[in-house]
C-alpha cells in the first residue's frame with residue numbers, strides 16, 4: 001500500500017516521539033512492502049511563532065491531501081499563565097478537529113501485564129481492564145456559543161440529533177467488534193443536552209439487539225472507572241465528559257505515556273497519543289514513545305492493515321518484557337533507556353523478528 005502521511009510533530013516532546021513513530025512505521029513498511037511518504041507541517045506554538053496561527057492554512061491543506069495525519073502534541077508554558085493571550089497552541093488542535101470533521105475520538109484503555117503495579121489502583125482491580133472510550137469531538141461546550149465579560153460567562157452545550165446519532169453508530173460498531181456491551185454516559189438527570197443523547201440512544205438501541213446497552217450518569221461512571229474498570233467494554237459520551245473521563249481512565253493503566261488515540265470523521269483521520277507536550281522533558285530524551293508508536297498501530301489498522309498493527313503491538317510488548325523502557329515505567333535496577341533507544345529497539349525488533 002502507498003500511504004501519504006501528514007506529520008505534525010508540534011511542540012515540547014512532540015518532535016522526539018514523532019521521530020520514533022516514523023521509525024516504527026518505516027520498519028513495518030519495509031517488512032510488509034508498503035511505501036510511506038511523509039509531509040511534515042507545523043502546528044501549535046511553533047506555528048504561532050512562525051505564522052501567528054496555531055493551525056495554518058498550509059498545514060490544513062497538507063492534512064486534507066494526506067491519507068492520515070500522525071500528530072504528536074502541542075502546548076507551551078509561555079501560554080499557560082497568560083489568560084489574555086489572543087491565540088493559544090491548543091486552539092490549533094481544536095481547529096484541526098473541527099476543520100477535518102473529526103467527530104469520533106477513539107481512546108482505547110488497555111492494561112499491560114507487568115505494568116499494573118504502576119497503577120494507582122490495586123492490582124486485582126485494574127488487571128484485565130480493557131475498554132474503549134468513544135468521545136464526541138466536534139460538538140458540545142467546546143464549540144457551542146460562548147460569552148465572557150467581567151460579570152458573567154457561559155459556554156453552550158449544544159448537540160443536534162445528527163451529531164448524537166453518528167457518534168452512537170460509531171460506538172455500536174466498536175461494541176459489535178468487541179464484547180458487545182455499550183455504556184452511554186450522560187447527565188440526563190440534570191442536562192437537557194444529555195436527555196437528547198439518551199432519547200436518541202434509546203431509539204437506536206433496538207437496531208442493535210446483539211449489543212447490551214446501558215446508561216450511566218457521568219459522576220457514577222467516573223467512580224466506576226476507578227472502582228470496577230473491568231465493567232466497561234465501550235463507553236460513548238459527549239465531548240467534555242469524554243475529555244475528563246479519558247484522562248481519568250488513562251492513568252489507571254500505570255502511565256499516560258502508553259495510550260494512543262484515533263480521531264475519525266469526515267476527512268483525513270488523525271492518530272495521536274493521549275498525553276500532552278510535556279515541555280519540561282523537551283530535549284531530555286526521556287519521554288515515553290509508546291503512545292505515539294501505538295498510534296501508528298491504530299493508523300495501520302484504520303486502513304485494514306491488521307497484521308501490521310499486530311506486529312507493532314507485539315514489538316511493544318516485547319520491549320516491555322525485555323525492560324527496554326523509558327524512566328516513567330522502568331523497573332528498579334534495570335538499565336536506563338531513552339526515547340530514541342526504545343524507538344530504535346522496537347524498529348529493530350520489527351525488522352528482524
Ligand code: IPM
Pocket residue numbers: 090093243
Ligand atoms: C485532549 C486535550 C485537549 C482537549 C486540550 C489540549 C484542548 O485535553 O485531547 O483530551 O481538551 O480536548
Ligand code: MG
Pocket residue numbers: 243244247
Ligand atoms: Mg484531555
